Amino acid sequence: MTGEYILRVEDIHKKFNDREILRGISFNVKKGATIVFIGPSGTGKSTLLRCINQLTEPDRGKVFLDDEEITGCGSRISGYRQRIGMVFQNFNLFDHLTAVENVEIAPIKVRKMKKEEAHAKAMEELHRVGMADWAHHYPAELSGGQAQRVSIARCLAMDPEVILFDEPTSALDPELTREVLEVMKDLARSGMTMLVVSHEMGFARSVATEIIFMEGGRIVEQGSPLEIMNNPKHPRTREFLGRIEHT
Amino acid sequence: MEILSVLLEWGPYLLGGIAITLGLTISALALGFCLGLPLALGQVYGSRPVRSLIAVYVWFFRGLPTLILLFLFYFGVFPALGLDFSAFVIGATVLGLRGAAYQSQIFRAGIQSVAEGQMTAALSLGMTRWEAVQCIIIPQALRISLPGWSNEYPELLTDSAVCYAIGVAELMTRTSQIVSVTYMTMPIYIACALIFIALNYGGMRVIRKAEERFAIPGFGGKAVQP
Numbered sequence: 001m002t003g004e005y006i007l008r009v010e011d012i013h014k015k016f017n018d019r020e021i022l023r024g025i026s027f028n029v030k031k032g033a034t035i036v037f038i039g040p041s042g043t044g045k046s047t048l049l050r051c052i053n054q055l056t057e058p059d060r061g062k063v064f065l066d067d068e069e070i071t072g073c074g075s076r077i078s079g080y081r082q083r084i085g086m087v088f089q090n091f092n093l094f095d096h097l098t099a100v101e102n103v104e105i106a107p108i109k110v111r112k113m114k115k116e117e118a119h120a121k122a123m124e125e126l127h128r129v130g131m132a133d134w135a136h137h138y139p140a141e142l143s144g145g146q147a148q149r150v151s152i153a154r155c156l157a158m159d160p161e162v163i164l165f166d167e168p169t170s171a172l173d174p175e176l177t178r179e180v181l182e183v184m185k186d187l188a189r190s191g192m193t194m195l196v197v198s199h200e201m202g203f204a205r206s207v208a209t210e211i212i213f214m215e216g217g218r219i220v221e222q223g224s225p226l227e228i229m230n231n232p233k234h235p236r237t238r239e240f241l242g243r244i245e246h247t
Numbered sequence: 248m249e250i251l252s253v254l255l256e257w258g259p260y261l262l263g264g265i266a267i268t269l270g271l272t273i274s275a276l277a278l279g280f281c282l283g284l285p286l287a288l289g290q291v292y293g294s295r296p297v298r299s300l301i302a303v304y305v306w307f308f309r310g311l312p313t314l315i316l317l318f319l320f321y322f323g324v325f326p327a328l329g330l331d332f333s334a335f336v337i338g339a340t341v342l343g344l345r346g347a348a349y350q351s352q353i354f355r356a357g358i359q360s361v362a363e364g365q366m367t368a369a370l371s372l373g374m375t376r377w378e379a380v381q382c383i384i385i386p387q388a389l390r391i392s393l394p395g396w397s398n399e400y401p402e403l404l405t406d407s408a409v410c411y412a413i414g415v416a417e418l419m420t421r422t423s424q425i426v427s428v429t430y431m432t433m434p435i436y437i438a439c440a441l442i443f444i445a446l447n448y449g450g451m452r453v454i455r456k457a458e459e460r461f462a463i464p465g466f467g468g469k470a471v472q473p
């Protein structure tokens with residue numbers, strides 16, 4: 001088993017105020033895979049992503065990054081978080097910093113990179129997401145799509161092994177959604193390992209290696225995009241897919 | 248026109264008073280800032296005992312009139328600690344400690360109004376909580392706090408006149424001395440009032456300049472007009 005999976009999630013449970021949100025989630029992620037999570041609102045998809053990088057501490061279960069257990073590792077967690085990027089629905093760019101400063105701050109403060117080196121790296125990543133021309137603008141001056149691309153660059157500047165995307169386009173209108181999805185597709189094709197909560201089925205169809213359908217804190221069904229989208233086995237999956245296709 | 252010759256004669260003495268008043272105000276403002284920010288951080292991020300201790304501090308220094316605090320420290324706390332400091336130092340310290348209580352509440356509100364996602368994003372990049380507070384939360388909280396904070400300057404400037412009571416030779420003290428020598432009560436107090444207004448206006452101009460200097464799109468606060 002060693003080495004085959006870059007990320008392993010074992011039997012994650014999470015309760016909030018006695019309400020069970022995650023009821024035993026397990027899955028494995030191969031290096032370079034893109035897993036798309038779908039499921040109704042309130043099913044625990046965000047909570048699951050947050051349990052992976054321990055922004056939320058699971059009540060039970062384990063998470064392994066490259067066979068190192070990161071659950072319950074105490075203060076070493078910040079080291080693991082450097083290796084697991086996260087992209088948020090509402091971007092969460094640092095409002096007091098320009099685009100390029102947003103991207104270079106973690107390399108400088110966390111990885112202790114030299115300023116010039118971090119700046120060059122940041123410009124490279126901004127270029128990669130098509131935002132180099134906007135390097136000196138503040139978040140308040142960017143469109144949602146631009147802000148989300150900068151936040152992806154901010155992740156990339158830390159050279160993460162895995163990136164978690166929590167509904168990265170659901171705050172964007174269709175035009176802006178497309179520019180962000182293009183960046184994500186490029187990333188997926190370049191071999192980045194990605195866990196994506198998203199109901200963009202076109203994206204899932206073109207780059208997902210696996211789709212996981214969650215409901216009520218459990219994995220109901222998982223499989224390749226073809227299996228899940230064309231031939232779902234579980235009636236709940238069929239019903240859900242029918243519902244999101246009509247919105 | 249007698250007042251003009253009196254003011255001319257006593258001008259240098261009054262100028263010295265202005266310097267001391269500004270000295271009191273600026274030292275107190277600085278002490279209040281240096282103490283107020285950590286107090287605010289303690290109140291937001293500290294453990295329960297730390298938070299309670301800070302709450303007591305704030306309650307004490309905001310709950311008593313400045314005059315009583317001055318007497319308590321001048322006649323009680325400093326002598327009891329065996330500290331033989333000048334009235335100026337004691338006055339600045341008391342104004343600063345009291346200012347810290349007020350400033351801590353301004354900064355606390357600033358820290359709490361930084362969006363939750365800012366900390367989440369910082370942690371997700373591998374920053375420790377403390378790194379996130381330093382690099383992300385404090386710079387934003389200070390910008391958010393600046394409009395409210397700028398009120399502290401006129402507050403302290405006017406409050407500093409209370410140091411008259413422990414004999415600090417500031418503007419108010421010197422004005423009263425001149426009155427008692429020249430018997431020109433109203434004209435001289437009016438002159439003193441005009442000086443306070445000028446100091447207030449000048450200080451606010453400086454603060455407004457600082458605000459423009461640190462202005463960032465998305466942080467649209469403005470200092471209160473003087």
Ligand SMILES: Nc1ncnc2c1ncn2[C@@H]1O[C@H](COP(=O)(O)OP(=O)(O)OP(=O)(O)O)[C@@H](O)[C@H]1O
Nearest residue numbers: 016017021039040041042043044045046047048167
């Ligand atoms: N910190 C928290 N404290 C209490 N309850 C929480 C907390 N975080 C999430 N929850 C609850 O857990 C449930 C699952 O939330 P979660 O955000 O993980 O769902 P989701 O699948 O991401 O839904 P959505 O599609 O709406 O984003 C929700 O009912 C939410 O109210």
Ligand SMILES: [Mg+2]
Nearest residue numbers: 045046047167
């Ligand atoms: Mg969610």
